[in-house]
Amino acid sequence: MKTWKKLVSAAGAAGLALSLAACGGSSAGGDNKLVVGASPSPHAQILRYVADNLAEKQGIELEVKEYTDYIQPNEALNSGDLDANYFQTVPYFDEVTAKNNWQFDHGKGIHLEPLGIYSEKIKDIKDVKAGAKIGVINDTTNQARALKLLADNGLIKLPKDEKQQLVSVIAKSKEYNPRGFELSEVEGPQLVRSLADLDIAVINGNYALGGGKKPSDALILESTENNPSLNILAWKKDSEKVEAIKKLDSLLHSPEVKAFIEKTWPDKSVLPGF
Numbered sequence: 001m002k003t004w005k006k007l008v009s010a011a012g013a014a015g016l017a018l019s020l021a022a023c024g025g026s027s028a029g030g031d032n033k034l035v036v037g038a039s040p041s042p043h044a045q046i047l048r049y050v051a052d053n054l055a056e057k058q059g060i061e062l063e064v065k066e067y068t069d070y071i072q073p074n075e076a077l078n079s080g081d082l083d084a085n086y087f088q089t090v091p092y093f094d095e096v097t098a099k100n101n102w103q104f105d106h107g108k109g110i111h112l113e114p115l116g117i118y119s120e121k122i123k124d125i126k127d128v129k130a131g132a133k134i135g136v137i138n139d140t141t142n143q144a145r146a147l148k149l150l151a152d153n154g155l156i157k158l159p160k161d162e163k164q165q166l167v168s169v170i171a172k173s174k175e176y177n178p179r180g181f182e183l184s185e186v187e188g189p190q191l192v193r194s195l196a197d198l199d200i201a202v203i204n205g206n207y208a209l210g211g212g213k214k215p216s217d218a219l220i221l222e223s224t225e226n227n228p229s230l231n232i233l234a235w236k237k238d239s240e241k242v243e244a245i246k247k248l249d250s251l252l253h254s255p256e257v258k259a260f261i262e263k264t265w266p267d268k269s270v271l272p273g274f
Contacts, residue, residue: 109230116218
């Protein structure tokens with residue numbers, strides 16, 4: 001999941017929508033017209049494929065509004081400006097809906113933008129030495145995900161209490177950090193640049209790509225299997241367009257979309273989660 005500053009793009013702020021009409025004509029209107037908020041990549045690209053190739057057969061029409069932050073798409077969904085959104089992972093969804101008491105629902109996972117463990121100093125995860133410097137993103141949702149990847153590869157241990165699964169807790173603990181790693185919290189966009197001063201860093205896919213890294217450069221990549229961080233389509237529970245929304249969700253889990261993702265991102269920076 002990308003973690004972006006609380007800043008909507010100029011196009012989004014101006015209310016500029018990228019209309020992706022499946023029917024190629026004017027708005028279909030009614031319960032078959034869906035306005036969906038999405039991150040530009042890969043979410044909007046996937047929706048564009050659905051709009052151009054699959055939606056018409058299901059009798060739905062899509063209009064996509066692109067956002068470059070993680071705040072406004074849910075606020076717009078709650079206010080009724082959007083019928084659905086596609087940009088967030090399940091843990092993020094759970095956190096923000098509970099915090100704001102939003103009555104949202106969501107479908108199953110669609111895709112994963114995998115975290116990776118990257119290094120400019122070692123070639124194998126087995127070569128990480130005691131006391132090594134490890135960079136981890138500083139926002140809590142992605143930080144928990146990064147720490148899990150480190151734990152899954154035997155570098156640290158996680159406290160059983162999920163509220164204690166934080167860099168600030170683990171770094172100081174001999175129980176959770178027996179090899180004495182120096183864990184540093186770093187802003188997401190700075191993680192690739194920080195590799196020169198670190199032994200390894202856990203980096204979100206979007207930040208890795210933005211810094212010139214490819215998934216194939218990673219020592220370790222996240223797996224989609226049983227991964228709670230798949231991206232989902234979300235909507236309001238009381239939406240009058242729930243039938244059309246569920247048709248869209250079904251299309252987003254179709255063999256055609258899976259093939260589109262695999263063809264469009266052969267570098268595995270985006271992985272189908274179904």
